[in-house]
Amino acid sequence: MRKCIETLILIFVFMFSLSINIKAEDTVELNSLIENAKQLDGQEVTVQGEAIGERMDRGDYSWVNINDGTNAMGVWLSKADAEKISYYGNYKDKGDTVKITGTFNRACVEHGGEADLHNSSIIIVQEGYTVNEQISIVKIMITIILVAFASLSLLIYFKFSHKVFTTNK
């Protein structure tokens, strides 16, 4: 029985460590690409991040910038692939989370020495959405109080400066 439990624990530990490795190998952080640029240059990698800003079309291709929380990088992809992205991150929107598999270039020959990714496949992991802006009541109250104080200060200033001006004459 003891042996059986030990074997089960070992199998569990082995599977757990394997799953971590697979997960780690699955996607690469953008900062890791920069930190290990020389080793990863020209290799196929998979990154996952939020599409940000907006799509910039250049003929049949497009530039899409993605941010994975560690850094942001430009992805060069076909216009047809880029059109799959519906939301781009900005103040009002949470952009689509995309998984990009493509070639990492430390200093891309095609794009004037830029560090970029040339996409070979794109998966929309999670569709973005418009963020519902919450306005705090406390903030509104503070604004009203401060605006009232500022108006009062203006009133005092005009009265006081007028008084100084007339008494000096």
Place this chain on the structure above:
Amino acid sequence: MYKFRRVYSIEIISYYTGYIVLAIAGLMIIPLITSLAFKEWNPMLDFMISCAIALIVGLTLILLGIKTKEGQSNFQWKHGFSIAALSWIVLTMISAIPYTLSGNSKSFLDSCFDVMSGFTTTGLVLLQDLDHVSNGLNMWRHMLTFIGGQGMVVLALTLLVKKTSGAYKMYVGEGKDIELLPNVKGTTRQIWKISMVYLAVGTTALWIIGMLIGLQPVSAFFHALYIFESSWSTGGFAPNTQNIMYYHSVSYEMAAMVIFIIGSFNFGLHYAIWQGKRKEIIKNIEIQSFFITSFVACTLALIGLAKLKVYPDAIAGLRRVIFNVLSAHTTTGFGSIYARQFALEWGDFGVLIMIAVMLIGGSACSTAGGFKGLRVGIVFKGLLMEVKKLLSSERSMKVYKYHHIKDYVLEDSLIKSSAIIILCYTVTFFVGTLLGTYYGFSFLDSAFESASVTGNVGLSIGVTTPSMPAVMKIYYIIAMYLGRLEFLSVFALIGYIGGGIKKVCVNVLKH
């Protein structure tokens, strides 16, 4: 008959500082309207709160020094320098409020860091999640760097105060000393006129390029405005995390580069060219100094990086090296490579060249930082003069001159004062480097970042992050502040405060 009362120095300083704070309160209306236009309600409230606080603080300071208005105030140099130095501290704190309220800043210290970075046209950023920052806050960030570059103290005073008897002293206190017109009001208005014309032309050019490279018309306009403001003021802020790399466009980079090179030139030179004196471009000591140092630095960097085989071909090398070296030299701080690529790929030689050009900086009385080309030129000519004197006969009396808008005699006192300022910058840089190494950063990384803050550049090698020690953040704020105001104003303020404390202590001891 007017009745005059004696006005104390503190009242004069308080009165004018109050007006400058009021000007900032007025300027906050622009991001407030931007937020309103984009229906960004939280940022709109943030700016309403900040504007109200600025108004209350400004009016209180004016009321504290109201006697200055009608009293017989004897406006001295110490007042001008102290007002300039104090205003920058007060404005930094007030302008940091919208940053903190936005939730994009981790602490108030980080907000103050970003504001000082904007005001001093440095361009280092601690703001988090830049890609989700509101249009209102982005407008504010870029406005700060644009106004900071031209000089906000004198702008405020020339717009708000009728009798600017001490305006020239405040103008000099803010690190500018060129006289385009006989009076300071005319000079500052001319500076703003030049900047506004370039703003219209530069923004239009970038707007068109932006649309051609795939940006939507409205967003292309705001990107153009922000990048112009950053380039012209040699600031280096951009609305997205990737800075200038966001656009993936050589034409956008070229346009920005032209703007930041022109922006790093002396306003006196701009005015001379506007007046038809085109030969000034060739004759001016600063332009000569800038082109010589730029050429040498770019050539050396290209050779060094070619040896390391950093870039696959000449086009890539030229595009990355020239843009980044000139961005550093003009103290702009736009980066067309990732911060860590400097450390990991450019090698010690490339990093050292960047440090050197960041410290030299742009032109005096421009939006740029660093030692300034004029001072480097004067000290270099002074060195040549000394060598020539040693080699020539004792009987020969030769007058040495340099050309900067007009011919000036190269005097020992001028060489000495230029050398002192260069020494102050060097000491600030050295202390910053020392501090970086104390906190465990490598010597070159520390030196790179220290040169960037001292020269008000804004390029980073990866040291400036929200997680860096608070002591370093505070030191960098001080270094940016000292570098922008060129030390004298800050020393005057410290001297004034020190003198005041001494007086109080003596009075206490006497009683």
